[in-house]
Amino acid sequence: MKLQGRKGSSNIQDRRGRSGGSMFGGGGGRAGSFGIGTIIIMVVVFFLGGNPLEYLGIGGGGNQATETTTGEPGEDLNETGSYANIVSVTLQETENVWNTVFPQNYGRNYQEPILVLFSGQDRSACGFASAATGPFYCPADQKVYIDLSFADQLRKRFGAPGDFALAYVVAHxxxxxVQNLLGYSQQVNQARQRSSEEQANAMSVRLELQADYLAGVWANYANQDGQLLEQGDIQEAITAATAIGDDRLQMEAQGYVVPESFTHGTSEQRVRAFTEGYQSGDASKAALDRYFSSRSL
Structure with a gap:
């Protein structure tokens, strides 16, 4: 990524170094009811690249107003190439793109999310957040949460180094x-409540693949308007998408795959979704509807 001289987002809440409270101390959502079996599942979902809180059914429901105040920024937010800087610049670049795309395609202004940087543990409106949950989006407060130790996991455990691998995760x-603002998340959450576990998993896959597609659409626009990409960046995103496919992770963890348990899509599906978004750059509502409802899963 061409990071030098690029502005970072002002929609950053830097909570690193703050204590978010005990995991079992009650508070938001159903966090106080997590048992050891549930925690193990959360870790597995984390390694699939998703939001374990959403897996548990926490964080559906309506939107709340986002906070307009941000924490004092850490010095590394302005240190070109640091994890915090990559995340901040990526968020700004998503704001640049979606502030243009929303009025053009959906007839209304874009509501920018807040991105929360935390270390160790924190609380969201969707429940407890920890480093083990991985990056996730909470629709209840319209915030993205990320412990930057995930960037090390991405590089060391998943074999997906590079600044654009991390940018892909943020864009996802x-x-x-974007899905939440357009109503797709609510549609899936309502459908999952009256579906079998296997059907609910399939709908989760559909939602995750659409988020990958949207990340690709963003990359297309960002490169057109801001000439953001460098040689090898798209391959970094593809490597990351490949590494966190359900089939790849299940095979590594247990030596076999259980397709009906997939919640995020195979490596091939995730790569295809991101690539289609990047190559087409089609952010129209019709394209999103078609992609969401007609994918072969």
Whole structure:
């Protein structure tokens, strides 16, 4: 990514170094009811690249107003190439794109999300957040949460180094925000409540693949308007998408795959979704509807 001289987002809440409270101390959502089995599932979902809180059914429901105040920024937010800087610049670039795309395609202004940087643990309106949950989007407060230790996991455990691999993850979570604003998330959450577990998983896959598609659409626009990409960036995103496919992770963890348990899509599906978004740059509502309802899963 061409990071030098690029502005970071002002919609950052830097909570690193703050204590978010005990995991079992009650508070938001159903966090106080997590048992050891549930925690293990949360860790597995984290390694699939998603939001374990959403897996548990926490964080559906309506939107609340976003906070307009931000925390004092850490010095590394302005340190070109640091994880915090990559995240901040990526968020700004998503704001640049979606502030243009929304009026053009959906007839209304874009509501920018807040991105929360935390370390160790924190609380969201969707429940407890920890480093083990991985990056996630909480629709209840319209915030993206990320512990930057995930960037090390991405590089070391998943074998997906590079600034654009991390940018892809951020853009994917912002894609969930776009879905929330456009009503796709609510549609899926309502349908999941009256579906079998296997059907609910399939709908989760559909939502995740659409978020990958939206991340690709963002990359297309960002490169056109801001000439953001450098040689090898798209491959970094593809490597990350490949590494966090359900089939890849299940095979590594247990030596076999259980397709009906997939919640995020196979490596091939995730790569295809991101690539289609990047190559087409089609952000129209018709394209999103078609992509959402007609994918072969």
């Amino acid at each position: 979570e912002v894609g969930h925000h």
